[in-house]
Amino acid sequence: MAGKTIVITSGKGGVGKTTSSANIGTALAMQGNKVCLIDADIGLRNLDVVMGLENRIVYDIVDVVENNCRLEQAMIRDKRYDGLYLLPAAQTRDKTSVTPFQMKELIEKLKEDMDYIVVDSPAGIEQGFKNAIAGADRAIIVTTPEISAVRDADRIIGLLEAEGLRDPEVIINRIRADMVERGDMMGIEDMIEILAIDLIGIVPEDEGIVVSTNRGEPIALNDNAKAGQAYRNIARRIMGEDLPMMKLEKDSFISRFKKLVGLS
Amino acid sequence: MKSDDKKSKSVAKERLQFVLVQDRVKLTPDEMDAMRDELIEVLSKYIDVDSQKIEMDVRREDDMTALVANFPLKGSK
Numbered sequence A: 001m002a003g004k005t006i007v008i009t010s011g012k013g014g015v016g017k018t019t020s021s022a023n024i025g026t027a028l029a030m031q032g033n034k035v036c037l038i039d040a041d042i043g044l045r046n047l048d049v050v051m052g053l054e055n056r057i058v059y060d061i062v063d064v065v066e067n068n069c070r071l072e073q074a075m076i077r078d079k080r081y082d083g084l085y086l087l088p089a090a091q092t093r094d095k096t097s098v099t100p101f102q103m104k105e106l107i108e109k110l111k112e113d114m115d116y117i118v119v120d121s122p123a124g125i126e127q128g129f130k131n132a133i134a135g136a137d138r139a140i141i142v143t144t145p146e147i148s149a150v151r152d153a154d155r156i157i158g159l160l161e162a163e164g165l166r167d168p169e170v171i172i173n174r175i176r177a178d179m180v181e182r183g184d185m186m187g188i189e190d191m192i193e194i195l196a197i198d199l200i201g202i203v204p205e206d207e208g209i210v211v212s213t214n215r216g217e218p219i220a221l222n223d224n225a226k227a228g229q230a231y232r233n234i235a236r237r238i239m240g241e242d243l244p245m246m247k248l249e250k251d252s253f254i255s256r257f258k259k260l261v262g263l264s
Numbered sequence B: 001m002k003s004d005d006k007k008s009k010s011v012a013k014e015r016l017q018f019v020l021v022q023d024r025v026k027l028t029p030d031e032m033d034a035m036r037d038e039l040i041e042v043l044s045k046y047i048d049v050d051s052q053k054i055e056m057d058v059r060r061e062d063d064m065t066a067l068v069a070n071f072p073l074k075g076s077k
Ligand SMILES: Nc1ncnc2c1ncn2[C@@H]1O[C@H](COP(=O)(O)OP(=O)(O)OP(=O)(O)O)[C@@H](O)[C@H]1O
Pocket: A010, A012, A013, A014, A015, A016, A017, A018, A019, A020, A041, A046, A121, A122, A123, A173, A174, A175, A203, A204, A205, A206, A207, A209, A210, A213, A227
């Protein structure tokens, strides 16, 4: 098997990389893929708690590169899907504990029996970022609809291209339809036009994400959540399906009513 | 429309385009201004440009990044 490696990155911190990695990985596994999530945020490990797997960690990625354990020993199997694994970051080490070369080697090994490897990148453009993109075939940039986040996304596009990772795609996270409609949030088309890259998905602002993070259950598992649907769609697009973008709508009384009587 | 009545999304879009011009061409705001002034100077030798209405944008296209400048002519619409 020759798996594909996707790095989830951003310039600005806190825009939803870890949330997106957990949900994309989960949604890919829901489609029957064998998936390994890698937490490349060494020193600030978080993907384990978002996945609800924090109490199963014995070894981590630094143990693997330092040969304290075998790769398979450090991979944690997900509770819900047999084909889903997490390779956790080390919490008490720093970013220089792994080199881009070691990362590449590790990913090459994983590719042999995974369909997808999803790498959660730390924020910023330093060593942690270089490690995260080292073995990647494809990059997804997460941004929110704010000037600072989009600006940093633009910077990352340039850096990725310089590293030979061409045609990155973007997820626009935390969109609020009501604010866009009111003229107080940049719209999807504006941002895509400015960044000049392809859109792989939009994820609405959703309180359910906070709830699901509290529980350690990615929202992709929730059939009724809008954000869950958004991530399931992104996974299908990654697999090559051509799905239309989700309609942004305010869940107003009117729109619910229209849905009810079949007007929309 | 007064400028503070303008929707904040349009303000954001304009400001974003402005910072990206600087980021993409890697010029400081001062250098940007100097370039703009020199361009106006050169063009003004030949044509009547309306320096108030100049727009500059840096666009990323398929295989290149291009500086796209718009110099409206005075008195034209
Ligand atoms: N669509 C959304 N709706 C509501 N909350 C969200 C959404 N996306 C992310 N969040 C929240 O935003 C916070 C930051 O998200 P997350 O940790 O995924 O960002 P990050 O980019 O990984 O941050 P860092 O740069 O620190 O690694 C979290 O509390 C998360 O629950």
